[in-house]
Amino acid sequence: EAGVAQSPRYKIIEKRQSVAFWCNPISGHATLYWYQQILGQGPKLLIQFQNNGVVDDSQLPKDRFSAERLKGVDSTLKIQPAKLEDSAVYLCASSPGHSVFYEQYFGPGTRLTVT
Amino acid sequence: GESVGLHLPTLSVQEGDNSIINCAYSNSASDYFIWYKQESGKGPQFIIDIRSNMDKRQGQRVTVLLNKTVKHLSLQIAATQPGDSAVYFCAENQGGKLIFGQGTELSVKP
DSSP, X not given: OOOOEEEOSEEEEOTTOOEXXXXXXXXTOOEEEEEEEOTTSOOEEEEEEETTEEEXXXXXXXTTEEEEOTTSSOEEEEESSOOGGGOEEEEEEEEXXXXXXXXXXXXXXXXXXXX | OOOEEOSOSEEXXXXXXXXXXXXXXXXXXOOEEEEEEEOTTXXXXXXXXXXXXXXXXXXXXXXXXXXXXXXXXXXXESSOOGGGOEEEEEEEEETTEEEXXXXXXXXXXX
């Protein structure tokens, strides 16, 4: 079974530029999550999708971050404009169901450096 | 909000020894906990979980203990191997959302 795919793996941009990350979840997984992991910390949930609908985006900084999952499969996370404090690893995870009791499978992440 | 945290940021053990990684949580209403392993350059990987109606759960070489009285969670790894070297996170269910702790880096010496 193929795992969660993410691209790019690494990205370096200057502050105020924009960037987009892509995630392809495990086939058949209805729920998709985006997490932000700052160096030395645990992942923090940004947004959760159930199919193509948003379940929770309470911790997404909506003035600069946006995410979509138009067809209920792939997802993109965008930052515009980026700030220095956005430097982090952005992890995508998927699970078969929306409950937290379903195991979440994580991708390798995209490491973003904002200079 | 309330948070999950770890007592020790780093732990170094000899190969073959047992490892114990600790986690403190502050939300007494939390009903579900997960331990994750994260290797360098990879995403977190599920190790073992436990619900609040249990105080112990065992997997292959791993055991999770839950002490609700003092709000403490631990992960025990038996016969630690070099492949166990990673950062370990505990995560807590808060309102249907996983809240991760800071993480403990486990280093296994050959």
